[in-house]
Amino acid sequence: MAGLERSISSFLFFLKDISSINTSFMNKTQRRKRDMSFCLLSALGSLSPTGHLVVAVCLGFIGTFGFLNNLLVLTLFCRYHTLRSPINVLLLSVCVSDLLVCVLGTPFSFAAATQGRWLIGRAGCVWYGFINACLGIVSLISLAVLSYERCCTMLCRMQADGTDFGTAVAGVCFSWVYALAWTLPPLLGWSSYGPEGPGTTCSVDWRTQTPNNISYIVCLFTFCLLLPFSVIMYSYGKLLSAIKQVTNHRPLGQRVLVMVVTMVACYLLCWLPYGVAALLSTFGPRNLLTPEVTIVPSLLAKTSTVINPVIYIYMNRQVLTLTHTHTLSHTHTHPELLCGVVSLMFLPCVHA
Template structure:
């Protein structure tokens, strides 16, 4: 009798094949659960917050008449897109401790989230340019109308596709992150073409944007300080009607500029570690898994930051958010918040305090 055993080794699962092929280094069970809970929290905040922003723009036509606000609307749309294409897939995969949607799903997720994140960066750079023109080159403000801004928004999306589509056609590729439950560019690919693509992304999709934002906001702050100093000199004498109007405009511009600067600064801070680690991965494919995981999770928090900034800095947004959350929101005109400050005017009878009320018409 032939007692030879014909048993064969059990077939590998699809996930085991993917782990070997893409050199995935899984997290511990606690690590996956922890990142899953973290993504649930930021995903809920980002989704609810940005939906409130979109609801405000849908209900209030007056907000959409401001070119500056159209850029904020575009920012919210991109953030909502990341909430739809990024958070659910990665969160579910973290709780499952493996990517659930296969290599095709990974490619789609990587392309979608990268395009939306790049559009975020483009929009923030444009916001800084709009602030620069408004404060430093006010003679050109008339060019920043609704029609021009729509063309700017279209260009931003096209620019994003120009740099995120090449991996779909063979110039680098979209693949699994080292921890296996999220997808992005294959940063560890050391072929000459892939390295060139990575450096192009760093230069044309990050460094140029950061340089534009630094230049614009530095110029804006410098110009605002110069205007403030000249107004202080005028205040010590007699303040004309033109000076009072300038004070009003300066107060509004400072308010909007500081919020835009805060949005830009937080986005850059959240994405800079990820950019650095991705560039590092090009030259060292064996980075510890925690070094590749933390910057990725840090960057994913960027979508929830803007609604938080709006809520903390804008009475209009707080009022609308309260109505939405209490199911009392009505389609009606919302009174814009007033910014009040005092101007000391030297008159024949002495120093007189004059209150100036400025009605804010920007969303910010």
């Protein structure tokens, strides 16, 4: 009898093991089916092979030059102690966020474009959408904080405080917390992340026309695109007005005007098409935007990682001078004003 009981017990354990193995196999099969369904969904309305190749080339260019440009900026600030001022902490935040986009985001969309489909499944799509949305908003909010801080510095003190890092660090923390506050909700049920355009990138779900999704997109557009743009326009407008009232130095005024117009124009070029395309996808007819149309705004938004270092660093002749002479040029005409203007470019000033 004891032997029979042991045999029955062993047989029951055997059946239990088979059941657990079968359950595990079924779960894996279901996950694979979901991933396959997701890949098929992401491939709907895909581009032609030539179209995917063009997108891959563009993403390769953006990823490579965005990485190199931002890495070079970080190297400059590590090499030259003169550049380590409080306001440059905000610029470094922009560079770090853009660099992370090139490392954590662009390689996956580049690989997907070369294959014509998304490669890392639904979880990878959600992760990609969250990371890129968060880092993009960090960059936008940081640029708005930079413009407002420089405006306040010029109008209130007429020169930057070279020792107080508290305000700059607070600005950096605010930018990252603000970005997280607006990109975590899709992970918690307010909207979601999913395939975008031809299915080789992922972002916020622009296509689902439900009250839950529409309310999030309207808030995202208002508080993460229009609001920072309004702050930038207000700050640079006040700055230009102050320069016009204080000095008659025409070349200086023209140089600052060109810089400000360039900043605003590039902001609009990179982000406005993306915002408009998102709103059209949300509120327009379901098939209003073709894959060829939707991929262009996405690529323009990604070019901000290349453009930001060029505008804020390489267009500043003092950076070029510093890299060649290891000194900042001195000025004798309106030193306080020029100090504020140079501070706008996130560099410290040296009085004559």
